[in-house]
Amino acid sequence: MERDISLLYDRLHKEIYNSRVPQADEMPVCVSKDGRPAGAKSYMWIYRTGKMHNAAPIVLYEYQKIRNSSHPREFLKNYSGTVVTDGYQVYHSLEEEREDLRIAVCWSHARRRFANVVKALGKEKAKGTLANDALKQIAAIYKVEGLLSEISSEERQKQRQLTVKTLVEAFFAWVKQHQNAVLPKSETGKGFTYCLNQEKYLKVFQRMEMFRLTIMLTKEVFVASASEDVTGILLIQLMELRPVLLFIVLQKQQKQII
Incomplete structure (x- = not known):
């Protein structure tokens, strides 16, 4: 079972690589049972296909205890192109490390x-x-x-x-x-x-043909994951393979609010 889930995760990971202008974000979460004091702050790193992705949207969540650059660096290591993010300096640092990665702030x-x-x-x-x-x-x-x-x-x-x-x-x-x-x-x-x-x-989008100015739907999907607009939710704990993985395949587009 764990092997099958891991293979599926890796396949979805590659699909995000193949999508046009994916999005990345992170948000704090409180976890009560991870070996630390109750209420200790952890982070959910969120990656999803972008607006130009023609197939059903894909969102991958990865739980981590810290917020440093090692996590997006690992997730994006085989991706070349532009990623839409917030203004967190970690993403800018990744861009400075690589010539084939460009960051566009949402x-x-x-x-x-x-x-x-x-x-x-x-x-x-x-x-x-x-x-x-x-x-x-x-x-x-x-x-x-x-x-x-x-x-x-x-x-x-x-x-x-x-x-x-x-x-x-x-x-x-x-x-x-x-x-x-x-x-x-x-x-x-x-x-x-x-x-x-x-x-x-913020000006990066102006130079890109395959880019549409839109809002990021990473945190919005996380908050709305129990709503009727999202289906196909699966939560798995894979402590041996990865810390904790939550991945969602969206079968309906989220409502966008500008």
Whole structure:
């Protein structure tokens, strides 16, 4: 049984390699029985096929006690291409180690702190705030990019240079202009800092024909794994083969919220 599961996992792992622009993420989890004090923080590393994958989406979860670069380095060691991630420095370090690996930071992480401000204030009170203005500009980038989703990859790339690139450059120029207008430790200030620190990686999608600007669905799938939108869930503990593996084959696309 364990051998069969291991072979299936390895096959799904290869399918993620073969997909176009896979996604990688990590999130903290609390585990009560792993030889450490109850509530000790561990991490679930999450890898999934990207938006351009034509077959049923595949998601692989790998439980680890620590959050260092050894885990994604091992998982991605035979992959060449672009991976969509958050701004965690570990992924950037992997890119620096290899010439055949490129990291593209997801825009959903860039908008998150601004969205937190608007949610806390409410839509009416948030009007006119820098956080709300930032969200509007990011939404405009998504909207124009969405209009390009159904055309050929070559034409999409041409149109990006005419439309999306202008919006992206305007957004970063605006952030730089207003960065000093807010406290660095405020939620909006942290959002500005994140965007500027990740500017290089947030712009990667503009240069790629086989890339669609979308939100990452790694954590969302983990949270929604018990919902009716996800089927085919299997949880296996393979203490001899790997620490703990949770892998999910999605048979239905997750709902996307921008």
